[in-house]
Amino acid sequence: MDENFIHSSLKTEDKSFELPLRPICLEEFVGQENIKERLHIFIGAAKKRNDSLGHMLFSGPPGLGKTTIANIIAKTMNTNIVVTSGPIVEKPGDLAGVLTSLKDGDILFIDEIHRLNKAIEEYLYPAMEDFTLDLLID
Template structure:
């Protein structure tokens, strides 16, 4: 979505799009070389802009304000600063962790936009269009089944669609119905709420190994054998959005919805465990 929007901006402006990412720009010279090679009015797209190092980030400030950069030539006592003029350009930055952007950088952007997850109906439209491009016959039930399990992300929807297509070609004469989609996605360990094997592993670790939480992120990462960044950037956002996981000052906790998803008794307030269905 973010990269596509950058392409749309460049196309509407009739200019070139230059792409890079924060981790790639390790030294000030890397960014300076990129900026000085821009054509007038080009669009520069920096993905994961929150991962720019402070020394590289400082190069951007005068570039955004005055279309100029200062670079150092030489070393030691002979070193001197040279100011270079830049052509006017548009900077598009993308991040999944806006809180890690420094205030000076964030405040220099004229427009700050937030992308929300797609609704199942919107994903269904994307899946239907992708199926047509793939020359796959699919009914509405099949499209919605794929959409519901796509975590609100078109990229995931298209990936699942290709695997469901493969399954349908073997088991369903090439036609994707709701039953075929359900069987294919179940085989891929994607359940009806879109949770995959790592999502379930994380939630089960919180519930079974840590008594429902709270548990610190490092302990949780060690328990499921996953990197901390992967948990924070890939797994947690969807689980929190769907109401299965909570972040608290003391750590991560599983919600009653998470217990119900696995058929467990939901804990009562205060830590006592209660039945899902109490007798009146």
């Protein structure tokens, strides 16, 4: 699989500086109190059921903490997070590669999902709803 489709949200040279500054739990995250309260409930319920969280959509302008919250959820749920970006998922095969790389319980974070190609969205819907992926291979 092309590593351009799955990437860390930080450049290697930035990680040593920025990661210690990012909150690693909801208690350290400043702001978004309503969202944090709901996430505590969702995460607690999922853990009691020994289940994954349902699908979530974080929306808002840059800098509000969408990526940070996704990483906090992954850490709190003790699972991996796979990060990709909407604009680089150009073909159904790209999406298939990302989805098939996921392990049970992994979190998929698609940054800039609003820039995802409409044709690709049509493949994403059944993957999210039914956990199936229908592809036609030539």
